[in-house]
Amino acid sequence: MRQVSVNIRTTGVRGIHRVVEVTSLAEQWQDDLQFLVPAPDAAAIAQVENWREKGLRNIAVVGVEGLEEGDIVDLDPGRGKATVLFRESDVHHSLFLTNRCNSYCLMCSQPPTRQDDGWLVDQAIDIVRHVRVPPAVIGISGGEPLLAAAGLERVFATIKDYWPETAAEVLTNGRLLHDARVRQALFGDPPTNVRWLVPLYGHADFLHDFIVQSPGAFDETLDGLLTLQEMRQPIQLRIVLIQPVLDVLDELCRFIGKNLPFVECVALMACEPTGFALANRDICELDLCDAGPMLDRASRVLDRYQVRHVFMNAPLCALPPRLWPRATRSISDWKNTYADACTKCSVRDRCCGLFAWHEKNWKPTKLKPIEEAIA
Ligand code: SF4
The missing domain is CATH 3.50.30 (Glucose Oxidase; domain 1)
Structure with missing residues (x-):
């Protein structure tokens, strides 16, 4: 912000x-x-x-x-x-419901806190009431927004009232969807125009649970995904590309293709170089260019299972050109920047660029300005 x-x-x-x-x-x-x-x-x-x-x-x-x-x-x-908290001219907009979380991910960009921050729900509702021009899409995030499930339901209701055309995207680990009270709060009257963005970091419990530092999280997240499917809610799975995840990326994509074919999309995302990622730099910092062959293979596996997928936070010069059409300009406006080298790059207009803190921390790859557009 x-x-x-x-x-x-x-x-x-x-x-x-x-x-x-x-x-x-x-x-x-x-x-x-x-x-x-x-x-x-x-x-x-x-x-x-x-x-x-x-x-x-x-x-x-x-x-x-x-x-x-x-x-x-x-x-x-x-x-x-x-x-x-909201700027009309931005491409990306979000509401922040809590900084508390029930996971402790190794690369969390915004480390959780324990304080009661229930006032953030009222603030989010106040933001919605005050906005002049409703956005096409609003992100809802935390922390873990399902820790404020009753508040989330109020936010959905306010969005429906004030911005009937706006789609909401909730970034959640999905773990609390196994709780009947959370399900009742959210799906007593299932929301329409909501999409759920749920991270998955492995195809087995010990892999995912290690990344999110929470025993039992894999089973709870899978339960959550099945609940969302039962409620006919659209899901985007999110995979953050840190080394332990890259090591099992093939298997994870195959697992998704075989067991979670109902997901609408998979987003493969470069790690944001801030927060806990700095403390776990040895496994979070990598050169995306080196990971190119693995990303290409993952994309082919997902294609084989007809799972739509996109790449986020990944500059075009770090990706094999075959994957460029799947790259999105995903970095929030206030976090987004370009390096001096980008000024002479022919694909700058369609490249996501860099996180603003890349200078202080790390770049996703050694930048290579593209002379002529390839794709
Ligand atoms: S040089 Fe800059 S604008 Fe060009 S592809 Fe790389 S990050 Fe994007």
Whole structure:
């Protein structure tokens, strides 16, 4: 998430606001929303203060810094910061429901915490209410969002109310779907327009359980996948490409083809070089180019079983050209960057690029700008 330093000109305001230009305030006005007006000059500040004095207490003024019309921000006046939680111009959008998790994955990009953070569900609902232009797709993640299953159900209901056309994608390890209360909360009235993104890291319990550092997780995740199938919910399986997973990738893809043919898609993802991946660098850092033959073989196995698959977080110069059509621009906008070398690359426009922290940590491969588009 982007953090912007702001000069908040109105005292006593905090929490979720929609950024709106003073000229479009009247058109967007709703008395149950909070608005933040970037004021370019003293006259604009005075105008907004005047409205507040007349009773419009849900408007705040801020200096003009780094915010865009339609941004949904969380204001923290104590630190003079606004966290941008939703930006209309982004390609990827997400709601974050908890930082708690029941797994402890070796390459987790966002290590879990134990504190009660139930307020995040209310914040997510507030974000949905404040957004001006609904996104086509909203990601819902954590931590493990099923730890807040009742809250997740409320988020689904709010999305259905406010953004009826929006598809939700829930990133979950699926383990809690074996719990009858979780199933009841989520599937008493099964959601429509929801897709479930579920990681699977091995074709046997000891492999998957090792990666997620949780005994019993493999069986629970498979149970969860079968529950989702029974509920006719679309599933994308996610495989993060770290060394112990690459070592069994063929077998894992065969296992998926034989036993989980109902999944809609498999995403093979390069590891994000942050969080626990830094502590487990010996098994998480690899050159994707070296893994090219293994990725090609995995793709052929999945093709043989007619399982649709994509590559995520994988720059084109790291992949065999045969796999380029399956590569997606998957890195969230606020995490995404390109290296200087990319400026002279002919496929930059369709390449996912790099995680912003590649400089500090590691690159997925030695970059090789492509001179002419191959595919
Ligand atoms: S050089 Fe940069 S833009 Fe080109 S394929 Fe590699 S990462 Fe992508």
